[in-house]
Amino acid sequence: MKSVDPQVNALFDAWSEATGRPMPFMMTFERWCFDAAKAGVTPAHVHMVVKERQKRIKAGIRYPECLLLRNFFGSEESIASVIEEAAALESKARAPSIDKGKAQVLKATARSAEPETKPARSIKEIFDSIRHAIDHGGEP
Numbered sequence: 001m002k003s004v005d006p007q008v009n010a011l012f013d014a015w016s017e018a019t020g021r022p023m024p025f026m027m028t029f030e031r032w033c034f035d036a037a038k039a040g041v042t043p044a045h046v047h048m049v050v051k052e053r054q055k056r057i058k059a060g061i062r063y064p065e066c067l068l069l070r071n072f073f074g075s076e077e078s079i080a081s082v083i084e085e086a087a088a089l090e091s092k093a094r095a096p097s098i099d100k101g102k103a104q105v106l107k108a109t110a111r112s113a114e115p116e117t118k119p120a121r122s123i124k125e126i127f128d129s130i131r132h133a134i135d136h137g138g139e140p
Contacts, residue, residue, distance in 0.1 A: 003030045007037040011073070014043035018050035019067050032073035039079050045086035046072065052089055 002025055003009050011033040016022050023029075049072070056062040065071060071078050096115040098106070103113040 003033070005030075005034060005037070008033040010043045011036055011041060011046060014046040015050070015069060015072060018047045021067070023069070029069060029073075032069070035076070036073040036079045036082070039076075039083065041073075041079060041082055041086075045082060048089045049082050049085045052085065 003012075008030055012025060012029060050067065053062055053066050057064055057066070068074075072082055073079055096117075098113060098115055106113045
């Protein structure tokens with residue numbers, strides 16, 4: 001049995017595929033997946049979170065039970081946890097990075113391997129640049 005909602009099917013299939021735990025689709029699972037889809041969880045989120053949780057299980061940080069379906073979609077708290085983990089992983093992926101070879105060279109020569117960042121600007125500077133753009137018809 002499958003759901004009539006394709007988002008529900010996609011979430012359940014993504015979880016089954018990512019964890020390698022094929023299970024029969026039950027009505028309880030349908031409700032859990034429906035709530036998760038309604039909250040904004042996508043199959044991509046499920047794949048990312050499963051992959052990260054598997055890494056943490058191997059490292060001894062998490063327990064295998066964290067991959068159970070109920071710990072992904074079984075409650076509002078578990079759904080929120082999946083959304084938060086996915087957001088953190090997406091944010092981490094967007095952060096500027098340096099390739100491994102360059103990082104090794106920088107460390108070997110006692111230089112920082114952190115990507116360069118611009119210094120923070122004060123609110124006054126930001127507002128001044130916006131005012132300047134408005135007055136002169138350009139970009140801040």
